[in-house]
Amino acid sequence: MKRASLLLLSLLxxxxxxxxxxxxxxxxxxxxxxxxxxxxxxxxxxxxxxADPAVVQFKGAYYLFQTLADGYWRSTDLIDWTFITPxxxxxxxxxxxxxxxxxxxxxxxxxxxxxxxxxxxxAPETGRxxxxxxxxxxxxxAVPGGFEDRIKPGQVPPGPxxxxxxxxxxxxxxxxxxxxxxxxxxxIEIAFKDGxxxxxxxxxxxxxxxxxxxxxxxxxxDHSGSLPDGTPIKPFMEGAWMTxxxxxxxxxxxxxxxxxxxxxxxxxxxxxxxxxxxxxxYNPVAYKPGGFVQGAGHGSTFQDVHGNWWNTGTxxxxxxxxxxxxxxxWPAHFAADGQMSVSTRFGDFPHYVPTSxxxxxxxxxTGWMLLSYKKAVTASSTLGEFAADRVTDENPRTFWVxxxxxxxxxxxxxxxxxxxxRAVQVDFADYKSGRFADxxxxxxxxxxxxxxxxxxxxxxxxxxxxxxxxPNAYFELPAPVRARYVRYVHGHVGAANLxxxxxxxxxxxxxxxxxxxxxxTARRDADQRNARIAWRPVKGxxxxxVLWGIRPDRxxxxxxxxxxxxxxxxxxxxxxxxxxWVAVEAFDESGVSRRSKPVRIDWNLPSASR
Numbered sequence: 001m002k003r004a005s006l007l008l009l010s011l012l013x014x015x016x017x018x019x020x021x022x023x024x025x026x027x028x029x030x031x032x033x034x035x036x037x038x039x040x041x042x043x044x045x046x047x048x049x050x051a052d053p054a055v056v057q058f059k060g061a062y063y064l065f066q067t068l069a070d071g072y073w074r075s076t077d078l079i080d081w082t083f084i085t086p087x088x089x090x091x092x093x094x095x096x097x098x099x100x101x102x103x104x105x106x107x108x109x110x111x112x113x114x115x116x117x118x119x120x121x122x123a124p125e126t127g128r129x130x131x132x133x134x135x136x137x138x139x140x141x142a143v144p145g146g147f148e149d150r151i152k153p154g155q156v157p158p159g160p161x162x163x164x165x166x167x168x169x170x171x172x173x174x175x176x177x178x179x180x181x182x183x184x185x186x187x188i189e190i191a192f193k194d195g196x197x198x199x200x201x202x203x204x205x206x207x208x209x210x211x212x213x214x215x216x217x218x219x220x221x222d223h224s225g226s227l228p229d230g231t232p233i234k235p236f237m238e239g240a241w242m243t244x245x246x247x248x249x250x251x252x253x254x255x256x257x258x259x260x261x262x263x264x265x266x267x268x269x270x271x272x273x274x275x276x277x278x279x280x281x282y283n284p285v286a287y288k289p290g291g292f293v294q295g296a297g298h299g300s301t302f303q304d305v306h307g308n309w310w311n312t313g314t315x316x317x318x319x320x321x322x323x324x325x326x327x328x329x330w331p332a333h334f335a336a337d338g339q340m341s342v343s344t345r346f347g348d349f350p351h352y353v354p355t356s357x358x359x360x361x362x363x364x365x366t367g368w369m370l371l372s373y374k375k376a377v378t379a380s381s382t383l384g385e386f387a388a389d390r391v392t393d394e395n396p397r398t399f400w401v402x403x404x405x406x407x408x409x410x411x412x413x414x415x416x417x418x419x420x421x422r423a424v425q426v427d428f429a430d431y432k433s434g435r436f437a438d439x440x441x442x443x444x445x446x447x448x449x450x451x452x453x454x455x456x457x458x459x460x461x462x463x464x465x466x467x468x469x470x471p472n473a474y475f476e477l478p479a480p481v482r483a484r485y486v487r488y489v490h491g492h493v494g495a496a497n498l499x500x501x502x503x504x505x506x507x508x509x510x511x512x513x514x515x516x517x518x519x520x521t522a523r524r525d526a527d528q529r530n531a532r533i534a535w536r537p538v539k540g541x542x543x544x545x546v547l548w549g550i551r552p553d554r555x556x557x558x559x560x561x562x563x564x565x566x567x568x569x570x571x572x573x574x575x576x577x578x579x580x581w582v583a584v585e586a587f588d589e590s591g592v593s594r595r596s597k598p599v600r601i602d603w604n605l606p607s608a609s610r
Contacts, residue, residue: 025353026350027348027472029315029427032073032081033469033471034049034050036436040321047319047321049068049323050327051325052299053300053312053329054066054299055299055329056100057302057303057304061074062075062078064081065097066097067096068095072124074124074125085127086128087129090116094108095110095111098164098175099165106121108121111163112136113161114158115139117133117136118133119132134195136197142157156183160186163176163177164176164177166242168273172273173191174188174189174274181237186206187204207251209234209255211235215574216262216284216575217235217266218262219233221261222261222262223573235255236256238253239253239298240252240253241299247271248269248338249277250269250301252265253266254297262573263296263297263314263315264285264286264573267285269338280339282341282554284573285332286313286344287559288313289559290561291560293347295316295328296313296330296342297314299311299327309331312329314327324430328348330344331358333360335554341361343361345362346365351365352364366423367592368508369508369542369587370542371415371419371507372486373393373542375392380402380403381402386401388411391501392502393502396427396501399431399500399502401497401499402490410490411503412454412485413485413505414485416484419508420482421480421482421506421507423477424461424474424506426446426470426473426502428500429500433496439494443492443493444463446462446488446490447461447488447489448475448487449486452484452485453484453485461475509590511590512590513592513593514587514592514593517536517538517585518596520533520584520599521534528576529573530571530572532569533548533569533571533584535568542563543562544567544586545561546583548580563586581599582598582599
């Protein structure tokens with residue numbers, strides 16, 4: 001047996017790696033065993049994917065449902081997730097499910113364009129699912145598929161697609177749905193009786209997109225309003241979810257489309273479950289167009305066992321197929337005055353999972369900084385153009401491919417100097433993977449090593465039993481480790497090729513935090529949906545966070561930029577007629593600067609600066 005293979009087996013089976021302490025952190029994308037999609041098997045397009053996450057808490061545990069997974073996941077700590085194979089599941093799987101827990105059971109309703117079933121479970125940890133509604137009734141006023149262009153007043157398109165279930169405090173049930181760039185989001189009161197669902201009345205329009213007023217609702221990369229070839233396209237509204245807090249009803253929706261970095265969640269608010277709803281002036285509520293994870297739209301909002309709020313969404317990859325995606329989770333908050341917000345600041349860096357009630361979502365950021373950005377990498381072999389330096393570019397759409405998918409292949413990252421390591425994420429990619437369904441040989445196995453001199457190596461982390469696929473494997477180190485080099489030693493992936501998108505190392509360089517950015521200016525365009533934010537460069541900065549919101553003390557939205565992208569940002573997510581404030585902070589391998597003093601961007605002023 002080759003020396004590399006012997007070394008790998010020793011690492012995987014040995015006890016030299018530090019004993020695992022209780023995990024305290026998680027990272028996005030979530031470390032779950034995403035399934036291979038089967039929809040493009042006839043075209044030979046193979047990729048893992050996750051999308052449209054619906055998370056509910058039930059009897060102290062959390063259950064995660066998503067699109068095309070042939071099952072669901074369970075967690076007791078929001079860190080480790082175990083896949084559960086259900087006792088029954090639709091042959092064509094489930095897309096964008098509505099999921100709700102009423103305390104006695106979990107209900108699962110797939111998206112549908114014709115009457116199908118609603119499933120339920122009183123013991124979801126066992127996988128046993130029963131029919132709650134064996135067959136839905138016809139949606140009132142729905143036209144047959146293919147006749148959407150002939151809809152008359154009072155009629156609705158086939159559905160309910162992208163549904164959301166909601167049970168109010170008074171015991172009444174409601175259903176919200178639709179995914180369209182033509183039709184609105186609908187709502188209707190429903191009831192369950194004797195194994196049947198009963199529609200009560202006619203569907204009512206709840207909300208629609210207004211991209212001419214809401215900059216963030218424009219489709220395309222950074223709200224360009226068009227496809228990559230310049231073809232204009234209307235944005236999509238989808239992914240309904242209802243949350244009631246403090247007597248207010250927050251009807252959430254995803255927009256403007258899952259295919260690009262600007263996918264976000266917004267909300268309308270009412271004091272009644274069927275409205276009328278008012279657009280929230282602080283929209284979007286969940287927004288993450290920059291960094292490694294891009295996109296936060298179409299998800300769910302839930303409370304953990306401590307009463308903390310969370311919002312989930314669908315980050316975009318899109319290399320193999322337009323709808324190649326993952327799942328993200330971010331802390332959320334409802335202010336005393338009713339403002340909903342989701343913190344995506346450093347939203348793809350390690351975060352703590354709280355063990356009690358917290359007031360400030362930003363307090364969950366660990367402060368562990370990215371140490372691997374654009375660092376030098378060497379590989380044991382390379383296939384064609386897929387060079388090793390792609391694994392430190394913080395771009396999931398570029399990746400390294402090994403010359404062969406065999407045990408012992410290595411990738412070595414040089415951090416440029418001794419650093420204190422706290423966590424590592426290894427993000428795999430799919431390149432001609434050739435898989436379209438679950439199988440026993442689809443699992444991930446590898447080891448990580450560290451070194452100060454590149455010659456003497458020590459075990460750092462490794463995958464452990466039980467075997468499972470880990471496309472976004474994350475390791476929180478049980479204790480800090482001092483090292484300059486991190487080496488990946490391959491064991492197994494179920495795909496035809498070994499492809500890695502990024503190796504992301506987190507910790508500290510133990511220096512001083514960068515200086516606060518100065519010279520921040522904010523100029524609003526004649527098109528009020530756009531503004532140009534600029535600032536002076538900070539020496540040694542790795543990147544910047546542009547923080548903005550409708551109040552200087554609530555800069556709830558973040559756009560992350562790398563320092564090599566420059567010191568200006570065209571922010572195209574503003575609403576016509578709404579005032580905003582913006583600040584900038586710098587970060588490097590040692591920490592985060594103080595925020596600049598907020599600058600006001602008034603809609604009736606051509607510019608503002610400090």
